[in-house]
Amino acid sequence: MQISFKNVSYIYQPKTPFEYKALQDLSFTIPSGSFVAVIGHTGSGKSTLLQHLNGLLAPTHGEVEIGDYKIQADEKNKQLKSLREQVGVVFQYPEHQLFEETVYKDIAFGPTNFGVEKDEIDDRVERTIDSVGLSSDMLERSPFDLSGGQMRRVAIAGVLAMEPSVLVLDEPTAGLDPRGQREMMDMFYQLHRDQQLTTVLVTHSMEDALAYADYVLVMDQGQLYMEGEPLEVFHQKEALNDVGLDVPEIIEFITKFEQKFDTSMQYTNQPLSQFAEQLKNKLKGGHHDE
Amino acid sequence: MNDSMIIGQYVPGQSLVHRMDPRMKMTIIFFFVIVVFFANSFGSYGLLTLFAFVSVAITRIPLSFILKGLKPVWFLILFTFLLHVFFTRQGDVLFEIFSFPVYEEAIEQGVKISLRFFLLILLTSLLTLTTTPISITDAIESMFHPLKKVKFPVHELALMMSISLRFIPTLMQETEKISKAQASRGVDFRSGPIKERVKAIVPLLVPLFVSAFKRAEDLAMAMEARGYQGGEGRTKLRELTLTKEDIAALVLFVVVMVGVFILRT
Ligand SMILES: Nc1ncnc2c1ncn2[C@@H]1O[C@H](COP(=O)(O)OP(=O)(O)O)[C@@H](O)[C@H]1O
Numbered sequence: 424m425q426i427s428f429k430n431v432s433y434i435y436q437p438k439t440p441f442e443y444k445a446l447q448d449l450s451f452t453i454p455s456g457s458f459v460a461v462i463g464h465t466g467s468g469k470s471t472l473l474q475h476l477n478g479l480l481a482p483t484h485g486e487v488e489i490g491d492y493k494i495q496a497d498e499k500n501k502q503l504k505s506l507r508e509q510v511g512v513v514f515q516y517p518e519h520q521l522f523e524e525t526v527y528k529d530i531a532f533g534p535t536n537f538g539v540e541k542d543e544i545d546d547r548v549e550r551t552i553d554s555v556g557l558s559s560d561m562l563e564r565s566p567f568d569l570s571g572g573q574m575r576r577v578a579i580a581g582v583l584a585m586e587p588s589v590l591v592l593d594e595p596t597a598g599l600d601p602r603g604q605r606e607m608m609d610m611f612y613q614l615h616r617d618q619q620l621t622t623v624l625v626t627h628s629m630e631d632a633l634a635y636a637d638y639v640l641v642m643d644q645g646q647l648y649m650e651g652e653p654l655e656v657f658h659q660k661e662a663l664n665d666v667g668l669d670v671p672e673i674i675e676f677i678t679k680f681e682q683k684f685d686t687s688m689q690y691t692n693q694p695l696s697q698f699a700e701q702l703k704n705k706l707k708g709g710h711h712d713e
Numbered sequence: 714m715n716d717s718m719i720i721g722q723y724v725p726g727q728s729l730v731h732r733m734d735p736r737m738k739m740t741i742i743f744f745f746v747i748v749v750f751f752a753n754s755f756g757s758y759g760l761l762t763l764f765a766f767v768s769v770a771i772t773r774i775p776l777s778f779i780l781k782g783l784k785p786v787w788f789l790i791l792f793t794f795l796l797h798v799f800f801t802r803q804g805d806v807l808f809e810i811f812s813f814p815v816y817e818e819a820i821e822q823g824v825k826i827s828l829r830f831f832l833l834i835l836l837t838s839l840l841t842l843t844t845t846p847i848s849i850t851d852a853i854e855s856m857f858h859p860l861k862k863v864k865f866p867v868h869e870l871a872l873m874m875s876i877s878l879r880f881i882p883t884l885m886q887e888t889e890k891i892s893k894a895q896a897s898r899g900v901d902f903r904s905g906p907i908k909e910r911v912k913a914i915v916p917l918l919v920p921l922f923v924s925a926f927k928r929a930e931d932l933a934m935a936m937e938a939r940g941y942q943g944g945e946g947r948t949k950l951r952e953l954t955l956t957k958e959d960i961a962a963l964v965l966f967v968v969v970m971v972g973v974f975i976l977r978t
């Protein structure tokens with residue numbers, strides 16, 4: 424589903440001394456089927472933005488469109504439930520939302536709320552537990568007996584079992600070990616591919632944004648600071664540093680390399696082994712004084 | 714968070730009232746509450762009202778914000794007013810509503826009692842609006858200190874109070890977060906039959922309890938790791954001290970109170 428924001432502003436606790444403008448005049452469009460990374464310093468409004476995607480928050484000004492759904496200020500939205508079935512949100516530390524006695528019941532919770540048939544739910548639970556990389560032996564265990572990483576996977580399975588067409592991820596790998604992080608991101612990417620999802624990922628990892636996203640939104644103080652394709656965005660080191668963001672190491676390396684050797688490298692996100700080959704050829708074939 | 718509920722909420726600021734010693738604020742409010750019940754004339758009520766509004770003005774918290782925040786209390790005030798209007802039968806009949814006579818005294822009584830009520834709430838809410846919960850606890854601990862002589866666990870109670878106060882906002886945030894997560898999984902907390910809505914509380918309460926217990930455990934561990942062993946010999950990071958400003962406020966307050974007694978009839 425295509426997502427578009429038109430001049431969206433959001434104010435927390437308006438007309439009180441605590442009034443806070445969390446989003447200011449945001450406009451952008453996310454085409455259906457794309458993988459978009461949202462990056463920005465802590466407090467820049469990323470989570471607030473995400474909550475507009477399934478109608479948890481409605482804009483104070485402006486309009487959000489998700490597929491055919493419109494969310495506007497001061498308008499009761501009747502189809503909120505079906506919107507929420509279409510837009511799956513994985514919150515930060517999603518394992519905090521587990522509550523059922525068994526893993527099975529927790530994964531089935533979402534689909535049950537949306538009125539999915541019993542047989543279909545069984546199918547979905549089997550499928551999703553598999554796609555998050557857990558064995559179906561776990562289904563009868565209590566989610567509270569699992570390890571942190573396993574709990575996170577169960578919680579994510581609970582969102583995937585709703586079979587959303589838009590997947591919204593708020594720092595889904597925070598607090599995992601490096602390997603768990605990579606596995607989880609690969610899993611999301613595969614789902615994105617296999618099920619033609621539209622994916623919106625909030626991340627602090629510039630590496631992930633570069634590796635997985637087709638498009639990057641950079642937030643700063645509630646405003647859209649920059650947007651574009653990952654390579655485009657990450658070449659603007661100074662601008663990113665100004666808002667407290669770094670560029671991925673590989674980009675930093677290439678930039679330094681290009682300066683030092685006064686050359687230019689074609690980097691288009693190719694696999695590292697391929698890029699290493701390219702570097703080797705450049706260094707060998709280049710004119711150096713040995 | 715409920716935007717319209719300000720009771721118990723702290724609004725940061727630098728005003729004179731914010732800076733005052735919390736013990737002084739509590740003492741003044743305590744006596745104000747008593748003196749309000751002695752007011753009986755136009756003049757004495759006027760003076761108390763003036764005192765309350767000047768206090769509000771000094772805090773620089775917009776009056777409109779405070780009044781809006783007292784919304785839940787307005788109903789009670791109105792109710793008190795009507796009760797008096799309809800059940801007092803003294804003086805001349807002023808007019809009739811649906812053939813129900815309304816007496817002169819009744820209006821006067823109604824206004825007085827609801828004004829009294831309003832002033833009480835206004836001034837007490839000013840305490841929590843301008844004082845952090847931690848300062849309030851410190852003040853209570855300090856004021857109840859003499860009770861230690863009779864083995865009353867002042868320190869422990871104060872500690873329990875400050876821990877509870879400390880975790881109220883955290884729990885509220887957590888509630889909001891979890892209810893959003895469950896709403897995203899199709900739980901409807903806002904509409905539907907009562908039975909369904911009651912059922913919707915389970916997915917909210919279970920995670921809340923789990924995290925509250927976990928937090929309590931972590932906190933206990935952290936306190937132990939840092940060698941906490943009760944109030945004995947413990948010093949304070951923020952000592953409460955009375956300043957000239959506090960004394961000045963007290964003097965002003967005493968003057969107002971004397972004024973109230975003079976203006977009484
Ligand atoms: N419920 C709330 N009430 C008031 N202010 C909030 C609330 N939630 C977030 N904020 C404020 O809005 C700003 C943006 O928050 P958020 O969207 O969570 O940022 P991010 O996810 O980029 O770290 C922060 O400054 C935060 O303090």
Ligand SMILES: [Mg+2]
Binds near residue numbers: 469470
């Ligand atoms: Mg966030």
